[in-house]
Amino acid sequence: MPDEPRTVYDLRGLKCPLPVLKTRKRMQTLAPGTLLEIETTDPLAVIDIPHFCNEDGHRLEDAAPTEGGHRFLIRKKA
Template identity: 80%
Template sequence: MPEEAKLRYDLRGLKCPLPVLKTRKRMENMTAGALIEIETTDPLAVVDIPHFCNEDGHRLEKAEPVSGGHRFLIRKKT
């Protein structure tokens, strides 16, 4: 089964609240059910990104540590 297409968004180097604000803005024009993968070095993102998903109705598909930060896979609400 081929991997589902996803938009990759590099937010490394940005501090709170910019990763959430930029992710929200980028997701505005995405179609419902689309995937976005973000990578951030902000240590607060492990709290902020799940909270953002919960508040806006998106589904956090995956959260994992990566070298120097974290990677999140988010599915836009349908």
């Protein structure tokens, strides 16, 4: 998975609910199985992004803290 291509989406500086809304809109443009890596500084993203993935059927591959925020790796549902 580390060498697998991914789309990086920088959502730093946006507050709830914008990171989830923008992620949802971006996921609609991607092919099934695509990896989307998002970066966010919104502290609520640690709750909102996993919830979004669960609701929409995407797989949260990884979630990790970064300096000032979090990085999430999401695989679009097939």
